[in-house]
Amino acid sequence: MTPKETAEAFTALLKAGDHEGAARTFNAEDIVSLEAMEGPMAVCKGRAALQAKGEWWYTNHEIHEVTTEGPFVNGDQFLVEFTMDFTIKATGQRIQNSKEWGLYTVRDGKIAEERFFYPSM
Amino acid sequence: MTPKETAEAFTALLKAGDHEGAARTFNAEDIVSLEAMEGPMAVCKGRAALQAKGEWWYTNHEIHEVTTEGPFVNGDQFLVEFTMDFTIKATGQRIQNSKEWGLYTVRDGKIAEERFFYPSM
Numbered sequence: 001m002t003p004k005e006t007a008e009a010f011t012a013l014l015k016a017g018d019h020e021g022a023a024r025t026f027n028a029e030d031i032v033s034l035e036a037m038e039g040p041m042a043v044c045k046g047r048a049a050l051q052a053k054g055e056w057w058y059t060n061h062e063i064h065e066v067t068t069e070g071p072f073v074n075g076d077q078f079l080v081e082f083t084m085d086f087t088i089k090a091t092g093q094r095i096q097n098s099k100e101w102g103l104y105t106v107r108d109g110k111i112a113e114e115r116f117f118y119p120s121m
Numbered sequence: 122m123t124p125k126e127t128a129e130a131f132t133a134l135l136k137a138g139d140h141e142g143a144a145r146t147f148n149a150e151d152i153v154s155l156e157a158m159e160g161p162m163a164v165c166k167g168r169a170a171l172q173a174k175g176e177w178w179y180t181n182h183e184i185h186e187v188t189t190e191g192p193f194v195n196g197d198q199f200l201v202e203f204t205m206d207f208t209i210k211a212t213g214q215r216i217q218n219s220k221e222w223g224l225y226t227v228r229d230g231k232i233a234e235e236r237f238f239y240p241s242m
Binding site: 034035036072073074075077078079101103115116117118119120 | 155156157193194195196198199200222224236237238239240241
């Protein structure tokens, strides 16, 4: 699989709402996930740590809609744009039209790194 | 200068329309520029090569409007979103609402790499 083919198959699963399937199929065992924040959540390493982070997110947020655009490929990296409408359960605050970009690095047909960009909170 | 400060100062120049000043001030001597295409334009190395590429772009396209969003910072990298309205001079084709993202890597207060993402042409 070329990086472009990996990008397209991975993003197709995201567009179908199957984030768990996308992670299970494409995340490398030693994947590194980099959030744009300080503290212990900034860097996650390994599939189990990423799965726990994903479960934390879905437990603490109610998702109303996610629009996924891409992939936009350049070499062994690709970008995916997410537009989200969600509610933070703890506060009840609803956030609409929230943009976020995932930058994914492909190695041997798997995602070796994911790095997220978004406006400062 | 932290990567965040570099990102903000660089993007402020882009928002002011001063792409040349941004490049002159922040591009590292050995900057690498990666386009999402095949062929000799895919990789450019060094300030002079990037300047020539920029001149080629501005000579061959008439820019009507550029909207610049960002920077969105994560560690030593930041993302900038461009929305462009331009005409390809050779064909007269006008392209509106064209999205492009620049991913910049900062090293010692300078931009060491720029990598562009956009929909396939």
